[in-house]
Amino acid sequence: MPHDLILFYAFAAVAVVSTLLVIAQANPMHSVLLLILSFMALAALYVLLDAPFVAVTQIIVYAGAIMVLFLFVVMLLNTPREDTGDSAATGHDSTSTRAFGALLAALMAIELVWALNTTRRLGGALPGRAGADASWSVSEIGAILFRNYAFAFEATSILILIAMVGAITLAGKHGVDRKSKWPS
Amino acid sequence: MPILLAQLIIAGFVFFMLLNSAAVMVYVERKVAARIQQRMGPWLVGPRGALQPLADIVKLIFKEELRPKAADSVLFVLAPIISAAAAFTAFAVVPFGAETTFFGLLDQPVPLQVADVNVAVLVVFAVTSMGVYGIVLAGWSSNSKYSLLGALRSSAQMISYELSYGMALASVLLLSGSMSLRDIVNAQSGSWFYVIPRWYVFLQPVAFFIFMTAGVAETNRAPFDFPEAEQELVAGYHTEYSSMSFALFFMAEYINMVTVSAVATDLFLGGWHGPLLPESLGWIWFLLKVAFLLFFYVWMRWTLPRYRYDQLMQFGWKVLLPLSVFNLLVTAAGVLYLAA
Numbered sequence: 001m002p003h004d005l006i007l008f009y010a011f012a013a014v015a016v017v018s019t020l021l022v023i024a025q026a027n028p029m030h031s032v033l034l035l036i037l038s039f040m041a042l043a044a045l046y047v048l049l050d051a052p053f054v055a056v057t058q059i060i061v062y063a064g065a066i067m068v069l070f071l072f073v074v075m076l077l078n079t080p081r082e083d084t085g086d087s088a089a090t091g092h093d094s095t096s097t098r099a100f101g102a103l104l105a106a107l108m109a110i111e112l113v114w115a116l117n118t119t120r121r122l123g124g125a126l127p128g129r130a131g132a133d134a135s136w137s138v139s140e141i142g143a144i145l146f147r148n149y150a151f152a153f154e155a156t157s158i159l160i161l162i163a164m165v166g167a168i169t170l171a172g173k174h175g176v177d178r179k180s181k182w183p184s
Numbered sequence: 185m186p187i188l189l190a191q192l193i194i195a196g197f198v199f200f201m202l203l204n205s206a207a208v209m210v211y212v213e214r215k216v217a218a219r220i221q222q223r224m225g226p227w228l229v230g231p232r233g234a235l236q237p238l239a240d241i242v243k244l245i246f247k248e249e250l251r252p253k254a255a256d257s258v259l260f261v262l263a264p265i266i267s268a269a270a271a272f273t274a275f276a277v278v279p280f281g282a283e284t285t286f287f288g289l290l291d292q293p294v295p296l297q298v299a300d301v302n303v304a305v306l307v308v309f310a311v312t313s314m315g316v317y318g319i320v321l322a323g324w325s326s327n328s329k330y331s332l333l334g335a336l337r338s339s340a341q342m343i344s345y346e347l348s349y350g351m352a353l354a355s356v357l358l359l360s361g362s363m364s365l366r367d368i369v370n371a372q373s374g375s376w377f378y379v380i381p382r383w384y385v386f387l388q389p390v391a392f393f394i395f396m397t398a399g400v401a402e403t404n405r406a407p408f409d410f411p412e413a414e415q416e417l418v419a420g421y422h423t424e425y426s427s428m429s430f431a432l433f434f435m436a437e438y439i440n441m442v443t444v445s446a447v448a449t450d451l452f453l454g455g456w457h458g459p460l461l462p463e464s465l466g467w468i469w470f471l472l473k474v475a476f477l478l479f480f481y482v483w484m485r486w487t488l489p490r491y492r493y494d495q496l497m498q499f500g501w502k503v504l505l506p507l508s509v510f511n512l513l514v515t516a517a518g519v520l521y522l523a524a
Contacts, residue, residue, distance in 0.1 A: 029259070029324065036317070056306040064313030068320070068339060075324050075332075138303070138363060 008048055015041035028074045032067060039063040053138050187294055195276075195298045202275055206438040207237035213482050220486045247427040252327055255424065259325035264425065264432035267318030271439035274311040277304040278446045279366045281456050281467035295366060296467060304365040305353055308447055309346075312402060315440065316342050319404075319421050322433070326424035334420025337493065341401055341408065344500040349398035351508035352391040355515040356384055356451050365447070369455030383454040390511045392452045394504055396477075399444035401500070403437060406485035408496055445477035446470075453477075 018038040025031040039062045046055035145153055211226065211234065218225025226233030251260060281296030301307055316339050323335020360368040374382045385392045401408040422433045449455055453473045456466025491499070 029256070033259075033317075033321075052301065052303045053306070056303050056310050059310040060306065060313060064310060064316075065343070068313075068316060068343060071317070071320055072336075072339070075320070 004048060008045065011041045011044040011048070014038075015045070029071075032070050032074055035070075036063050036067050039067070053141060187292065190294050191298075194294070194296065198275060198280075198298055199272065202272060202439050202442065203435070205442045206435040207241065209438040209441065209478065209482075210240060210434075211237045212478070213485075216479070216482045217486045220483075241431075244427060244431045249427040249429065250424070252424050254327040256325040256327070259321045260424075261429070263318050263322035263325060264422075264429040264436075265318075266321065267315060267436040268432040268439075270311050270315035270318060271436040271443065274308050274315075274443045275439070275446065277301050277307045277365060278443065278450060279369060279455065280446065280470050282463045284464060297366065300364060300366055303363045305357060305363045305368075305451075308365075308443070309350060309353065312440075312443075313342075313346060315436070318433075318436065322425065323421040326421075328424050330418045330423045331421050334423070338404055338421060341404070341496060341500075344497060345398040345401035345504070348394050348500065348504040348508045349402060351505070351512050352388075352394040352398065353451070355388055355391045355508075355512045358512075358515050358519050359384060359387060365450045365455075369450050369457065372454040373457045381454055381457065381459070383452060383457075385452040388452065388511070388515070390507065391515075392448070394508045394511070395448055395452065397504060399448065400481070400484070401496070403440045403444055405437075405441065405481060407488040407490050409485075409490060441478060441481055442474065445474045445481070448477055449473040 015038050018034045018041065022031045022034045022038065025034065039058060043055040043058040043063070046052070046058060214236065215225040215233070226236035229235040229239045251257070276298040277300075279295060279297035279300070283293035283295050319338045319342075320335050323331040323333075323338070326332070356368065357363060360371045362368060362371070368384075372381070372383050376382060380386060422430055425433060449470060456463070456470040458466065458469035458472075461468055
Protein backbone atom coordinates (compact mmCIF):
# COMPACT_ATOMS: atom_id res chain seq x y z
CA MET A 1 0.00 0.00 0.00
CA PRO A 2 1.52 3.37 -0.95
CA HIS A 3 2.06 5.62 2.02
CA ASP A 4 -0.17 8.34 0.49
CA LEU A 5 -3.09 5.97 0.73
CA ILE A 6 -2.30 5.04 4.34
CA LEU A 7 -2.16 8.72 5.24
CA PHE A 8 -5.40 9.36 3.38
CA TYR A 9 -7.25 6.66 5.29
CA ALA A 10 -5.76 7.77 8.61
CA PHE A 11 -6.80 11.41 8.19
CA ALA A 12 -10.14 10.50 6.64
CA ALA A 13 -10.86 8.29 9.64
CA VAL A 14 -9.95 11.13 12.02
CA ALA A 15 -12.20 13.52 10.09
CA VAL A 16 -15.19 11.19 10.04
CA VAL A 17 -14.88 9.98 13.64
CA SER A 18 -14.35 13.47 15.06
CA THR A 19 -17.27 14.86 13.04
CA LEU A 20 -19.50 12.08 14.36
CA LEU A 21 -18.34 12.81 17.88
CA VAL A 22 -19.21 16.49 17.42
CA ILE A 23 -22.90 15.62 17.35
CA ALA A 24 -22.58 12.77 19.83
CA GLN A 25 -21.11 15.01 22.54
CA ALA A 26 -23.24 16.41 25.34
CA ASN A 27 -20.71 19.11 26.25
CA PRO A 28 -20.78 21.86 23.59
CA MET A 29 -17.23 22.91 24.51
CA HIS A 30 -15.92 19.47 23.57
CA SER A 31 -18.00 19.55 20.39
CA VAL A 32 -16.29 22.75 19.27
CA LEU A 33 -12.86 21.24 19.85
CA LEU A 34 -13.74 18.07 17.97
CA LEU A 35 -14.94 20.21 15.06
CA ILE A 36 -11.53 21.92 15.05
CA LEU A 37 -9.90 18.48 14.95
CA SER A 38 -12.09 17.58 12.00
CA PHE A 39 -11.01 20.76 10.19
CA MET A 40 -7.37 19.89 10.84
CA ALA A 41 -7.86 16.43 9.36
CA LEU A 42 -9.49 18.02 6.30
CA ALA A 43 -6.49 20.33 5.97
CA ALA A 44 -4.20 17.29 6.01
CA LEU A 45 -6.31 15.78 3.20
CA TYR A 46 -5.81 18.98 1.17
CA VAL A 47 -2.07 18.63 1.63
CA LEU A 48 -2.31 15.08 0.26
CA LEU A 49 -4.16 16.53 -2.76
CA ASP A 50 -1.16 18.82 -3.45
CA ALA A 51 -3.05 21.93 -2.37
CA PRO A 52 -0.95 23.29 0.53
CA PHE A 53 -2.35 26.80 0.14
CA VAL A 54 -5.94 25.61 0.51
CA ALA A 55 -4.87 23.51 3.50
CA VAL A 56 -3.26 26.43 5.30
CA THR A 57 -6.17 28.71 4.44
CA GLN A 58 -8.51 26.10 5.90
CA ILE A 59 -6.59 26.19 9.16
CA ILE A 60 -6.23 29.98 9.31
CA VAL A 61 -9.81 30.81 8.38
CA TYR A 62 -11.86 27.96 9.83
CA ALA A 63 -9.81 26.42 12.61
CA GLY A 64 -8.08 29.68 13.53
CA ALA A 65 -10.59 32.48 13.13
CA ILE A 66 -14.14 31.17 12.92
CA MET A 67 -13.83 28.45 15.54
CA VAL A 68 -12.32 30.91 18.04
CA LEU A 69 -15.55 32.90 17.76
CA PHE A 70 -17.58 29.71 18.23
CA LEU A 71 -15.48 28.87 21.26
CA PHE A 72 -16.06 32.34 22.69
CA VAL A 73 -19.83 32.11 22.29
CA VAL A 74 -19.99 28.64 23.84
CA MET A 75 -17.62 29.68 26.62
CA LEU A 76 -19.55 32.82 27.54
CA LEU A 77 -22.96 31.15 27.40
CA ASN A 78 -21.44 28.60 29.77
CA THR A 79 -23.88 25.74 29.25
CA PRO A 80 -22.35 22.52 30.50
CA ARG A 81 -25.16 20.49 28.85
CA GLU A 82 -26.59 20.99 25.43
CA ASP A 83 -30.18 22.13 25.16
CA THR A 84 -31.73 19.17 23.38
CA GLY A 85 -34.96 20.90 22.45
CA ASP A 86 -37.10 18.43 24.43
CA SER A 87 -37.50 20.80 27.32
CA ALA A 88 -40.80 22.58 27.70
CA ALA A 89 -39.01 25.90 28.03
CA THR A 90 -38.17 26.10 24.33
CA GLY A 91 -41.79 25.58 23.39
CA HIS A 92 -40.98 23.56 20.28
CA ASP A 93 -42.51 20.23 19.43
CA SER A 94 -39.61 17.81 19.33
CA THR A 95 -41.09 15.48 16.67
CA SER A 96 -41.58 18.30 14.15
CA THR A 97 -38.05 19.55 14.90
CA ARG A 98 -36.69 16.09 14.20
CA ALA A 99 -38.70 15.75 11.01
CA PHE A 100 -37.36 19.10 9.80
CA GLY A 101 -33.80 18.01 10.64
CA ALA A 102 -34.27 14.77 8.72
CA LEU A 103 -35.61 16.72 5.73
CA LEU A 104 -32.56 19.02 5.77
CA ALA A 105 -30.22 16.04 6.00
CA ALA A 106 -31.90 14.36 3.02
CA LEU A 107 -31.68 17.61 0.99
CA MET A 108 -28.00 17.88 1.89
CA ALA A 109 -27.32 14.32 0.76
CA ILE A 110 -29.08 14.93 -2.58
CA GLU A 111 -27.12 18.15 -3.12
CA LEU A 112 -23.83 16.39 -2.35
CA VAL A 113 -24.52 13.59 -4.84
CA TRP A 114 -25.55 16.15 -7.46
CA ALA A 115 -22.45 18.29 -6.86
CA LEU A 116 -20.09 15.31 -7.03
CA ASN A 117 -21.66 14.12 -10.27
CA THR A 118 -21.44 17.53 -11.93
CA THR A 119 -17.80 18.10 -11.05
CA ARG A 120 -16.90 14.64 -12.33
CA ARG A 121 -18.57 15.41 -15.66
CA LEU A 122 -16.63 18.67 -15.95
CA GLY A 123 -13.32 16.83 -15.62
CA GLY A 124 -11.27 19.43 -13.78
CA ALA A 125 -12.88 21.27 -10.92
CA LEU A 126 -11.77 24.75 -11.92
CA PRO A 127 -10.42 26.36 -15.09
CA GLY A 128 -6.79 27.39 -15.43
CA ARG A 129 -5.27 24.29 -13.88
CA ALA A 130 -2.08 23.36 -15.68
CA GLY A 131 -2.14 19.68 -16.59
CA ALA A 132 1.13 18.28 -15.29
CA ASP A 133 1.87 20.80 -12.55
CA ALA A 134 -0.15 19.55 -9.62
CA SER A 135 0.95 22.21 -7.15
CA TRP A 136 -1.33 25.16 -7.46
CA SER A 137 0.40 28.43 -6.85
CA VAL A 138 -1.01 31.23 -4.75
CA SER A 139 -0.77 33.80 -7.53
CA GLU A 140 -2.81 31.51 -9.81
CA ILE A 141 -5.56 31.23 -7.21
CA GLY A 142 -5.44 34.99 -6.71
CA ALA A 143 -5.69 35.69 -10.44
CA ILE A 144 -8.69 33.38 -10.84
CA LEU A 145 -10.37 34.74 -7.72
CA PHE A 146 -10.03 38.38 -8.75
CA ARG A 147 -10.57 37.96 -12.52
CA ASN A 148 -13.08 35.16 -13.11
CA TYR A 149 -14.87 35.31 -9.79
CA ALA A 150 -14.40 38.97 -8.88
CA PHE A 151 -18.13 39.68 -8.62
CA ALA A 152 -18.86 36.70 -6.37
CA PHE A 153 -15.86 37.60 -4.20
CA GLU A 154 -16.87 41.23 -3.77
CA ALA A 155 -20.53 40.36 -3.26
CA THR A 156 -19.58 37.93 -0.49
CA SER A 157 -17.43 40.48 1.27
CA ILE A 158 -20.18 43.09 1.12
CA LEU A 159 -22.63 40.53 2.46
CA ILE A 160 -20.35 39.83 5.42
CA LEU A 161 -19.90 43.56 6.01
CA ILE A 162 -23.67 44.09 6.03
CA ALA A 163 -24.10 41.23 8.49
CA MET A 164 -21.42 42.76 10.73
CA VAL A 165 -22.97 46.23 10.67
CA GLY A 166 -26.36 44.68 11.34
CA ALA A 167 -25.10 42.70 14.30
CA ILE A 168 -23.42 45.74 15.83
CA THR A 169 -26.55 47.86 15.32
CA LEU A 170 -28.75 45.21 16.93
CA ALA A 171 -26.40 44.58 19.83
CA GLY A 172 -25.30 48.19 20.36
CA LYS A 173 -26.34 49.82 23.58
CA HIS A 174 -28.40 52.91 22.95
CA GLY A 175 -28.38 55.79 25.34
CA VAL A 176 -25.34 54.78 27.39
CA ASP A 177 -22.76 57.35 28.34
CA ARG A 178 -20.63 57.67 25.23
CA LYS A 179 -17.92 59.51 27.12
CA SER A 180 -17.15 56.49 29.27
CA LYS A 181 -13.50 55.67 28.90
CA TRP A 182 -14.10 51.93 28.82
CA PRO A 183 -15.28 50.52 25.52
CA SER A 184 -18.78 49.12 25.79
CA MET B 185 19.03 7.37 3.14
CA PRO B 186 21.78 9.56 4.63
CA ILE B 187 19.73 12.59 3.52
CA LEU B 188 16.73 11.33 5.48
CA LEU B 189 18.94 10.66 8.47
CA ALA B 190 20.42 14.15 8.23
CA GLN B 191 16.95 15.67 8.13
CA LEU B 192 15.89 13.67 11.17
CA ILE B 193 18.99 14.84 12.99
CA ILE B 194 18.20 18.45 12.05
CA ALA B 195 14.63 18.05 13.34
CA GLY B 196 15.88 16.58 16.62
CA PHE B 197 18.50 19.31 16.90
CA VAL B 198 15.90 22.06 16.40
CA PHE B 199 13.68 20.47 19.06
CA PHE B 200 16.56 20.21 21.52
CA MET B 201 17.77 23.76 20.87
CA LEU B 202 14.27 25.19 21.30
CA LEU B 203 14.00 23.45 24.67
CA ASN B 204 17.36 24.89 25.63
CA SER B 205 16.51 28.34 24.32
CA ALA B 206 13.61 28.52 26.77
CA ALA B 207 15.96 27.74 29.67
CA VAL B 208 18.60 30.18 28.45
CA MET B 209 16.00 32.90 27.94
CA VAL B 210 14.80 32.51 31.53
CA TYR B 211 18.35 33.11 32.70
CA VAL B 212 18.84 36.04 30.30
CA GLU B 213 15.55 37.55 31.37
CA ARG B 214 16.43 37.39 35.07
CA LYS B 215 19.96 38.62 34.53
CA VAL B 216 19.03 41.54 32.25
CA ALA B 217 16.12 42.49 34.48
CA ALA B 218 18.48 42.54 37.44
CA ARG B 219 21.09 44.67 35.68
CA ILE B 220 18.41 47.14 34.54
CA GLN B 221 17.22 47.39 38.15
CA GLN B 222 20.79 47.73 39.51
CA ARG B 223 20.83 44.25 41.03
CA MET B 224 23.11 41.27 40.43
CA GLY B 225 20.45 38.70 39.55
CA PRO B 226 21.01 34.93 39.93
CA TRP B 227 24.48 34.51 41.36
CA LEU B 228 24.87 31.46 43.57
CA VAL B 229 24.12 28.45 41.36
CA GLY B 230 27.09 27.84 39.09
CA PRO B 231 29.50 30.47 37.80
CA ARG B 232 27.70 33.85 37.87
CA GLY B 233 24.44 31.95 38.42
CA ALA B 234 24.60 30.30 35.01
CA LEU B 235 23.11 27.04 36.29
CA GLN B 236 20.07 28.81 37.75
CA PRO B 237 17.72 27.52 34.97
CA LEU B 238 18.67 23.96 35.94
CA ALA B 239 17.71 24.65 39.55
CA ASP B 240 14.44 26.19 38.34
CA ILE B 241 13.64 23.11 36.26
CA VAL B 242 14.36 20.74 39.15
CA LYS B 243 12.13 22.83 41.40
CA LEU B 244 9.30 22.82 38.84
CA ILE B 245 9.51 19.04 38.34
CA PHE B 246 9.30 18.29 42.05
CA LYS B 247 6.41 20.64 42.73
CA GLU B 248 2.99 19.17 43.35
CA GLU B 249 0.65 19.01 40.39
CA LEU B 250 -2.58 20.68 41.49
CA ARG B 251 -5.92 20.66 39.77
CA PRO B 252 -9.02 22.62 40.85
CA LYS B 253 -11.93 20.39 41.82
CA ALA B 254 -14.36 22.04 39.40
CA ALA B 255 -11.95 22.01 36.47
CA ASP B 256 -12.74 20.21 33.23
CA SER B 257 -10.18 17.44 33.67
CA VAL B 258 -9.56 16.61 29.98
CA LEU B 259 -9.20 20.19 28.76
CA PHE B 260 -7.22 21.24 31.81
CA VAL B 261 -4.54 18.69 30.89
CA LEU B 262 -4.82 19.34 27.15
CA ALA B 263 -4.43 23.14 27.24
CA PRO B 264 -0.71 23.39 28.13
CA ILE B 265 0.04 20.60 25.65
CA ILE B 266 -1.64 22.55 22.85
CA SER B 267 0.31 25.69 23.79
CA ALA B 268 3.67 23.93 23.81
CA ALA B 269 2.96 21.86 20.69
CA ALA B 270 1.97 24.95 18.70
CA ALA B 271 5.12 26.74 19.84
CA PHE B 272 7.36 23.88 18.68
CA THR B 273 5.49 23.29 15.41
CA ALA B 274 5.80 26.87 14.20
CA PHE B 275 9.58 26.64 14.11
CA ALA B 276 9.48 23.63 11.77
CA VAL B 277 9.25 25.79 8.65
CA VAL B 278 11.80 28.42 9.74
CA PRO B 279 15.14 28.12 7.91
CA PHE B 280 18.20 29.01 9.98
CA GLY B 281 21.08 28.54 7.58
CA ALA B 282 22.17 27.99 4.00
CA GLU B 283 22.39 24.54 2.44
CA THR B 284 25.18 22.45 3.87
CA THR B 285 26.84 19.07 3.37
CA PHE B 286 28.05 18.96 6.98
CA PHE B 287 31.72 19.37 6.00
CA GLY B 288 31.47 16.92 3.10
CA LEU B 289 29.75 14.13 5.05
CA LEU B 290 26.79 14.08 2.66
CA ASP B 291 26.78 13.63 -1.11
CA GLN B 292 24.25 16.35 -1.76
CA PRO B 293 23.55 19.42 0.40
CA VAL B 294 20.56 19.58 2.74
CA PRO B 295 18.95 22.86 3.79
CA LEU B 296 19.31 23.84 7.45
CA GLN B 297 15.60 23.70 8.12
CA VAL B 298 13.15 21.06 9.26
CA ALA B 299 10.78 21.39 6.30
CA ASP B 300 10.95 23.69 3.28
CA VAL B 301 7.27 24.38 2.63
CA ASN B 302 6.27 26.66 -0.23
CA VAL B 303 3.63 28.36 1.92
CA ALA B 304 5.92 28.58 4.98
CA VAL B 305 4.88 32.12 5.92
CA LEU B 306 1.25 31.08 6.10
CA VAL B 307 2.12 27.94 8.07
CA VAL B 308 3.76 30.07 10.77
CA PHE B 309 0.67 32.25 10.78
CA ALA B 310 -1.71 29.29 11.00
CA VAL B 311 0.18 27.52 13.78
CA THR B 312 0.41 30.74 15.80
CA SER B 313 -3.35 31.11 15.57
CA MET B 314 -3.67 27.55 16.92
CA GLY B 315 -1.70 28.63 19.98
CA VAL B 316 -4.65 30.80 21.02
CA TYR B 317 -6.61 27.64 21.83
CA GLY B 318 -4.13 26.58 24.49
CA ILE B 319 -4.67 29.85 26.32
CA VAL B 320 -8.45 30.02 25.86
CA LEU B 321 -8.90 26.42 27.01
CA ALA B 322 -6.60 26.91 29.98
CA GLY B 323 -8.70 29.87 31.06
CA TRP B 324 -12.01 28.17 30.57
CA SER B 325 -11.17 24.73 31.96
CA SER B 326 -9.64 26.11 35.18
CA ASN B 327 -13.10 27.31 36.22
CA SER B 328 -11.65 30.38 37.90
CA LYS B 329 -12.54 34.00 37.26
CA TYR B 330 -8.97 35.20 36.96
CA SER B 331 -8.11 32.49 34.45
CA LEU B 332 -11.21 33.16 32.37
CA LEU B 333 -10.65 36.92 32.27
CA GLY B 334 -7.01 36.43 31.39
CA ALA B 335 -7.90 34.02 28.61
CA LEU B 336 -10.55 36.37 27.20
CA ARG B 337 -8.13 39.27 27.17
CA SER B 338 -5.40 37.19 25.65
CA SER B 339 -7.49 35.85 22.81
CA ALA B 340 -9.05 39.24 22.04
CA GLN B 341 -5.55 40.71 21.92
CA MET B 342 -4.14 37.95 19.73
CA ILE B 343 -7.03 38.08 17.28
CA SER B 344 -6.79 41.88 17.00
CA TYR B 345 -3.07 41.92 16.39
CA GLU B 346 -3.08 38.94 14.03
CA LEU B 347 -4.62 41.19 11.37
CA SER B 348 -1.81 43.73 11.42
CA TYR B 349 0.68 40.86 11.66
CA GLY B 350 -0.74 39.33 8.50
CA MET B 351 -0.75 42.66 6.65
CA ALA B 352 2.91 43.24 7.51
CA LEU B 353 3.71 39.73 6.23
CA ALA B 354 1.77 40.41 3.03
CA SER B 355 3.81 43.50 2.16
CA VAL B 356 7.02 41.45 2.40
CA LEU B 357 5.47 38.72 0.27
CA LEU B 358 4.68 41.33 -2.39
CA LEU B 359 8.35 42.32 -2.55
CA SER B 360 9.75 38.80 -2.63
CA GLY B 361 7.05 37.20 -4.78
CA SER B 362 7.35 33.96 -2.82
CA MET B 363 5.88 32.46 0.34
CA SER B 364 8.80 30.18 1.07
CA LEU B 365 10.93 31.64 3.85
CA ARG B 366 14.06 30.24 2.17
CA ASP B 367 13.28 32.10 -1.06
CA ILE B 368 12.56 35.28 0.90
CA VAL B 369 15.94 35.06 2.66
CA ASN B 370 17.76 34.38 -0.60
CA ALA B 371 16.08 37.40 -2.18
CA GLN B 372 17.85 39.52 0.46
CA SER B 373 21.42 38.53 -0.37
CA GLY B 374 23.89 41.10 -1.67
CA SER B 375 23.99 44.81 -0.97
CA TRP B 376 23.25 48.23 -2.39
CA PHE B 377 26.34 50.33 -3.25
CA TYR B 378 28.49 47.69 -1.45
CA VAL B 379 27.45 49.21 1.89
CA ILE B 380 23.81 48.72 2.75
CA PRO B 381 22.76 45.08 2.90
CA ARG B 382 19.77 44.28 0.71
CA TRP B 383 17.52 43.54 3.69
CA TYR B 384 13.81 44.14 3.61
CA VAL B 385 14.00 46.14 6.81
CA PHE B 386 15.35 49.02 4.74
CA LEU B 387 12.62 48.69 2.13
CA GLN B 388 9.85 48.00 4.61
CA PRO B 389 10.67 49.79 7.88
CA VAL B 390 6.97 50.32 8.61
CA ALA B 391 6.19 46.64 8.08
CA PHE B 392 9.09 45.71 10.37
CA PHE B 393 7.78 48.00 13.10
CA ILE B 394 4.26 46.58 12.73
CA PHE B 395 5.57 43.02 12.69
CA MET B 396 7.60 43.45 15.86
CA THR B 397 4.81 45.29 17.70
CA ALA B 398 2.25 42.68 16.71
CA GLY B 399 4.79 40.00 17.60
CA VAL B 400 5.08 41.34 21.14
CA ALA B 401 1.30 41.39 21.43
CA GLU B 402 1.03 37.87 19.98
CA THR B 403 3.48 36.47 22.49
CA ASN B 404 1.72 38.30 25.35
CA ARG B 405 4.89 40.04 26.46
CA ALA B 406 5.25 43.34 28.29
CA PRO B 407 4.22 46.09 27.57
CA PHE B 408 1.27 44.09 26.20
CA ASP B 409 1.17 41.38 28.88
CA PHE B 410 -2.49 41.81 29.86
CA PRO B 411 -3.32 38.13 30.00
CA GLU B 412 -1.09 37.89 33.05
CA ALA B 413 -1.32 41.39 34.47
CA GLU B 414 -0.40 40.43 38.03
CA GLN B 415 -1.99 43.39 39.75
CA GLU B 416 -5.38 42.67 38.19
CA LEU B 417 -5.53 38.98 37.39
CA VAL B 418 -3.12 37.17 39.75
CA ALA B 419 -1.44 35.30 36.88
CA GLY B 420 -4.10 35.27 34.18
CA TYR B 421 -4.85 32.12 32.26
CA HIS B 422 -2.30 29.98 34.11
CA THR B 423 -3.35 31.00 37.64
CA GLU B 424 -4.51 27.48 38.51
CA TYR B 425 -1.57 25.67 36.95
CA SER B 426 1.43 24.38 38.84
CA SER B 427 4.49 22.22 38.39
CA MET B 428 5.27 21.02 34.85
CA SER B 429 1.96 22.05 33.27
CA PHE B 430 2.77 25.61 34.32
CA ALA B 431 6.28 25.09 32.96
CA LEU B 432 4.81 24.12 29.59
CA PHE B 433 3.04 27.49 29.32
CA PHE B 434 6.17 29.26 30.42
CA MET B 435 8.26 27.37 27.87
CA ALA B 436 5.70 28.02 25.12
CA GLU B 437 5.93 31.76 25.75
CA TYR B 438 9.71 31.80 25.40
CA ILE B 439 9.72 29.51 22.37
CA ASN B 440 7.13 31.74 20.72
CA MET B 441 9.46 34.68 21.32
CA VAL B 442 12.28 32.77 19.68
CA THR B 443 10.05 31.89 16.73
CA VAL B 444 8.86 35.46 16.22
CA SER B 445 12.47 36.69 16.36
CA ALA B 446 13.62 33.99 13.93
CA VAL B 447 10.80 34.75 11.50
CA ALA B 448 11.53 38.48 11.76
CA THR B 449 15.20 37.74 11.03
CA ASP B 450 14.27 35.71 7.96
CA LEU B 451 11.71 38.22 6.69
CA PHE B 452 13.39 41.53 7.40
CA LEU B 453 17.00 41.10 8.51
CA GLY B 454 18.30 38.94 5.68
CA GLY B 455 18.36 35.64 7.59
CA TRP B 456 21.84 34.12 7.43
CA HIS B 457 23.22 36.71 4.99
CA GLY B 458 25.78 39.08 6.38
CA PRO B 459 29.20 40.54 5.71
CA LEU B 460 32.58 38.91 6.51
CA LEU B 461 31.42 35.32 7.03
CA PRO B 462 31.10 32.85 4.14
CA GLU B 463 27.65 31.49 3.34
CA SER B 464 28.41 28.13 4.99
CA LEU B 465 28.92 29.88 8.34
CA GLY B 466 25.82 32.07 7.84
CA TRP B 467 24.04 30.42 10.78
CA ILE B 468 26.34 32.47 13.05
CA TRP B 469 24.82 35.65 11.62
CA PHE B 470 21.39 34.13 12.04
CA LEU B 471 22.04 33.37 15.71
CA LEU B 472 23.45 36.85 16.34
CA LYS B 473 20.43 38.55 14.78
CA VAL B 474 17.96 36.38 16.68
CA ALA B 475 19.89 36.98 19.90
CA PHE B 476 19.74 40.74 19.32
CA LEU B 477 15.99 40.68 18.76
CA LEU B 478 15.50 38.51 21.86
CA PHE B 479 17.57 40.90 23.92
CA PHE B 480 15.43 43.72 22.55
CA TYR B 481 12.33 41.87 23.77
CA VAL B 482 13.73 41.57 27.30
CA TRP B 483 15.02 45.13 27.28
CA MET B 484 11.59 46.41 26.29
CA ARG B 485 9.83 44.38 29.00
CA TRP B 486 11.88 45.94 31.77
CA THR B 487 11.78 49.46 30.34
CA LEU B 488 8.21 50.12 29.28
CA PRO B 489 5.25 50.08 31.69
CA ARG B 490 2.16 48.10 30.77
CA TYR B 491 -0.48 49.86 28.72
CA ARG B 492 -4.09 49.97 29.79
CA TYR B 493 -6.30 47.37 28.13
CA ASP B 494 -8.46 49.83 26.18
CA GLN B 495 -5.32 51.66 25.02
CA LEU B 496 -4.04 48.39 23.63
CA MET B 497 -7.25 47.75 21.71
CA GLN B 498 -7.41 51.34 20.45
CA PHE B 499 -3.80 51.14 19.31
CA GLY B 500 -4.31 47.82 17.57
CA TRP B 501 -7.47 48.71 15.67
CA LYS B 502 -7.12 52.45 15.13
CA VAL B 503 -3.38 52.90 14.59
CA LEU B 504 -1.64 49.65 13.72
CA LEU B 505 -4.27 48.18 11.39
CA PRO B 506 -4.83 51.34 9.24
CA LEU B 507 -1.07 51.83 9.12
CA SER B 508 -0.49 48.29 7.91
CA VAL B 509 -3.26 48.53 5.29
CA PHE B 510 -1.80 51.80 4.04
CA ASN B 511 1.68 50.28 3.96
CA LEU B 512 0.38 47.31 1.99
CA LEU B 513 -1.32 49.61 -0.54
CA VAL B 514 1.81 51.71 -1.04
CA THR B 515 3.95 48.58 -1.40
CA ALA B 516 1.54 47.05 -3.92
CA ALA B 517 1.49 50.28 -5.92
CA GLY B 518 5.29 50.46 -5.86
CA VAL B 519 5.70 46.85 -6.96
CA LEU B 520 3.21 47.36 -9.80
CA TYR B 521 4.92 50.59 -10.88
CA LEU B 522 8.37 49.01 -10.94
CA ALA B 523 7.09 45.92 -12.74
CA ALA B 524 5.45 48.02 -15.46
